[in-house]
Amino acid sequence: MIEIKNLVKHYGQVRAVNDISFTVNQGEILGFLGPNGAGKSTTMNILTGFLSATAGTVKINGFDILEQPQKAKACIGYLPENPPLYLDMTVLEYLRFVCDLKGVPREERAKQLAEIMRLVRITDVANRLTKNLSKGYRQRVGIAQALVGNPEVLVLDEPTIGLDPKQIIEIRNLVRDLGRKHTVILSSHILPEVSAVCDRIIIINKGVIAAVDTPDNLSRKFSKTTRLQVAVEGPLKDVVTHLRHVPGVRTAELLMEKEGGVNVLIVESENDIDVRKPVFFEMARSSYAILEMRPLDLSLEEVFLQVTGNAPTGKGEK
Amino acid sequence: MKRIRAILKRDYASFFRSPIGYIVLAIYMFLNGIYYAGDINSGYSDIGTQISSFEWVVFILLIPLITMRIFSEDRKNGTEVLLLTSPASVWEIVAGKYLAVFSVYMTLVGGTLLFPLLTGAFAGRVDIKALGVYIGFVGLGAAFLAIGVFASALTENQVVAAVISISTVVFFMLIQLFASIVGNLASGLVSAINIFGITDLQLSKVASDVTAAVNWPNPMTRLDNYAKGIFELAPIVFFISVVAIFLFLTVRVIEKRRWSQG
Known part of the structure; x- marks a missing residue:
C-alpha cells in the first residue's frame, strides 16, 4: 500500500x-x-x-x-x-x-x-x-x-x-x-x-x-526485568532484607511509605521468573501482611525513552 | 480544468469576503467618478483619457493590493499544504490563482464601463478609439498581475510581496526616463570619439535608437498606438509573453521550495 x-x-x-x-x-x-x-x-x-x-x-x-x-x-x-x-x-x-x-x-x-x-x-x-x-x-x-x-x-x-x-x-x-x-x-x-x-x-x-x-x-522486547509493586505492612528494613533473599529477586526498593506502617515497594526480578509465589510465602513466614501485589509492565513511555536514548535513572538497562 | 475552476472560484470569492475587494473597487470607482463628473461639467467626456489618467494608480497601488495575498496568505495559513497535496498540479494551482486575480481586475475594468454607458444613455458620443485603450489597459494589467502573483509566491509576507510588485512596476515606469538618459549618453560618447565625421543627424539617430532599445522591455510605451486608435498585434504578443514567463517562474518558485534544503 x-x-x-x-x-x-x-x-x-x-x-x-x-x-x-x-x-x-x-x-x-x-x-x-x-x-x-x-x-x-x-x-x-x-x-x-x-x-x-x-x-x-x-x-x-x-x-x-x-x-x-x-x-x-x-x-x-x-x-x-x-x-x-x-x-x-x-x-x-x-x-x-x-x-x-x-x-x-x-x-x-x-x-x-x-x-x-x-x-x-x-x-x-x-x-x-x-x-x-x-x-x-x-x-x-x-x-x-x-x-x-x-x-x-x-x-x-x-x-x-x-x-x-x-x-x-x-x-x-x-x-x-x-x-x-x-x-x-x-x-x-x-x-x-x-x-x-x-x-x-x-x-x-x-x-x-x-x-x-x-x-x-x-x-x-525492551523490558529486561519483570517488576512487581508490592504493599507490605511491616518494618521497612526487615521487609527489604527478606524480599532480597527470595531467589530470582534482583532488587527491592521503596516506592513510598503509607500510613499505618505500610510500605509500597518495587520488586524487580530476572526476566521469565515469576516471583509472586515465593514473595508471598516469604512475607507470610515473617507474618508481614501483603495488602497489594500487582505486576508492572514496562510502559510504552519507558520503551520510548529507552529507544530514544533518554533512559530514566534506576530503570532498565541499555 | 475542474480544479482550476475550483481554485479560481474560491479565491475570487475570497476577495469579496474580506474588505480588500471592496476597498480596491471603491478607490477606483471614486477616482473615476470625480474625473467623469468634472468632464461632464465641461460638456465633454472621453473614457480613453479617463482610464489613462488613472493607470498609474491601478498599476502601482491597486494591482499590488489585489495580488499581494494570493500565494503568501496560503503559505502563512498553511493552506498551501492542502493545495499542494491535493491531486491538483502546481500549474493548475497557479493558473487558478492567476485567473482569480485577473477576474478581480476585470471586475474593476468592467466597473468603468458604467461611464461610457452613462454618456451613451444621455445621447452623448462614445469614441470607438476607447476600445483600443481598453485592450491596452487589460493587456498591461494582465502583465502586471502576473508580476504581482510571482512576487506573492516569493514570500509569506503580504507587505513584502506588495513592495516587490510595486518596485517592479515603478522600475518599468522609470525605464523610459532611464532610456533617454542612456540614449543621450551614447550619442555624447559617439560624438566625443568622433573620428569618422558623423553628422549631427546621425548622432540624433544614435540617441533615439539607443533609447528605443533600452525602452524595449517597457510595457507602457507599447500602448502609444492603441491610444491613437491603431490596433497592433505585437503588444498583445508581448503581454501574453510576460504573463507566460512570470507564471512559469511562479511555478518554478513553488516547485523549488519543495526541494529546498534549508
Whole structure:
C-alpha cells in the first residue's frame, strides 16, 4: 500500500530524515512516534508529496509520488500539523471547495459531506466561519477535510492535539473505525493513544528508525526485568532484607511509605521468573501482611525513552 | 480544468469576503467618478483619457493590493499544504490563482464601463478609439498581475510581496526616463570619439535608437498606438509573453521550495 525506501532529507547540514525505509499494508494502522524534531512531520510531508526527498522513493498504491504525483495524491487524505483551513469560509463552503479540489462528483457531494460531518461531529457548526471555531473543532474540520473523497490512505499528523479528553477518545475510536477500511498512518507523542489504536509502531529518533514492532512486542522486547509493586505492612528494613533473599529477586526498593506502617515497594526480578509465589510465602513466614501485589509492565513511555536514548535513572538497562 | 475552476472560484470569492475587494473597487470607482463628473461639467467626456489618467494608480497601488495575498496568505495559513497535496498540479494551482486575480481586475475594468454607458444613455458620443485603450489597459494589467502573483509566491509576507510588485512596476515606469538618459549618453560618447565625421543627424539617430532599445522591455510605451486608435498585434504578443514567463517562474518558485534544503 505504502512503500518507503531509503528516504533521506537534508536541511542544510542537518539530516532531518536519514535513510528511512518501511512499508504499510492495506488496512493497517501505523503509529509514528518520536520526540520533537525527530523527523516525523518531515517524513509525512514527503510521503504526501508536499516536500520532496533528497533521496529515496515513496510509492502509494504502486504510484511513485514524484513520477505520478496526481495518481498518488488522489489516494491520500492528509491532515498536516496545522489543519489547513481557509479562515474566511464556513465549514460547509470549505469542505465543498475540498470536494471540488479532489474531484468528488457533484451528485455525490452532499451525501458524502453529510456522512463525513456526522462522523467527526461537526454538523452543528457547518454554517460557521472556521475562523470562529475552537481548536478542537478546527482539528475535526481538518480530519473531515482529509476524509473527503474517501481516500485509501489517511495520513494524520497528531490528530488529537488540542482536543479535550472526551474528544480525544472520540477521535481515537474514529481512527480505529477508519482503520477497518483505510490504511492509516498517524503520528503522536501521546503514547497511550498510539498503543491503544495502532497495529504497529515505528519509533523514530534523530531521523532514524529506532524500533518497529507491535506495541506489545515493543514493551516485551525492551523490558529486561519483570517488576512487581508490592504493599507490605511491616518494618521497612526487615521487609527489604527478606524480599532480597527470595531467589530470582534482583532488587527491592521503596516506592513510598503509607500510613499505618505500610510500605509500597518495587520488586524487580530476572526476566521469565515469576516471583509472586515465593514473595508471598516469604512475607507470610515473617507474618508481614501483603495488602497489594500487582505486576508492572514496562510502559510504552519507558520503551520510548529507552529507544530514544533518554533512559530514566534506576530503570532498565541499555 | 475542474480544479482550476475550483481554485479560481474560491479565491475570487475570497476577495469579496474580506474588505480588500471592496476597498480596491471603491478607490477606483471614486477616482473615476470625480474625473467623469468634472468632464461632464465641461460638456465633454472621453473614457480613453479617463482610464489613462488613472493607470498609474491601478498599476502601482491597486494591482499590488489585489495580488499581494494570493500565494503568501496560503503559505502563512498553511493552506498551501492542502493545495499542494491535493491531486491538483502546481500549474493548475497557479493558473487558478492567476485567473482569480485577473477576474478581480476585470471586475474593476468592467466597473468603468458604467461611464461610457452613462454618456451613451444621455445621447452623448462614445469614441470607438476607447476600445483600443481598453485592450491596452487589460493587456498591461494582465502583465502586471502576473508580476504581482510571482512576487506573492516569493514570500509569506503580504507587505513584502506588495513592495516587490510595486518596485517592479515603478522600475518599468522609470525605464523610459532611464532610456533617454542612456540614449543621450551614447550619442555624447559617439560624438566625443568622433573620428569618422558623423553628422549631427546621425548622432540624433544614435540617441533615439539607443533609447528605443533600452525602452524595449517597457510595457507602457507599447500602448502609444492603441491610444491613437491603431490596433497592433505585437503588444498583445508581448503581454501574453510576460504573463507566460512570470507564471512559469511562479511555478518554478513553488516547485523549488519543495526541494529546498534549508
